[in-house]
């Protein structure tokens with residue numbers, strides 16, 4: 001069995017949202033990055049936790065999942081965000097750039113239809129802070145059809161926690177063991 005995909009969001013997962021006082025967790029370090037198509041004198045400030053790099057590398061090295069960026073950062077996740085965390089170049093889901101003013105234009109995460117098509121019938125664990133109940137229903141239906149699917153949803157103000165990756169590893173290990181049995 002091919003390892004399941006690990007779809008990884010950036011904003012609200014690796015880059016937490018500021019709290020009401022505008023501050024970010026003290027675990028995170030400031031970086032200024034210049035996304036593709038943006039001028040060098042107009043960088044974007046991001047806050048990243050170096051511990052995330054180590055935690056994600058542990059998951060990647062275990063070989064139980066195939067990691068893929070799934071973020072509005074698109075290719076920039078691989079070229080700008082990953083290296084700051086010490087991650088190797090990873091592929092990304094080539095999401096479109098819809099003209100939307102909400103992340104849930106149809107009541108569910110805007111990425112989902114693209115992810116659904118991209119995955120086809122591949123098993124996947126998807127970490128994103130922005131799922132709605134309709135996304136959870138989609139995942140449950142997928143799993144009920146026999147395509148292992150897990151959604152992991154960090155609190156966007158806290159971002160990814162070690163226990164989220166523990167859950168990913170446990171889920172992927174059980175899946176691998178079930179296929180080997």
Ligand SMILES: [Mg+2]
Nearest residue numbers: 009011012129
């Ligand atoms: Mg997000």
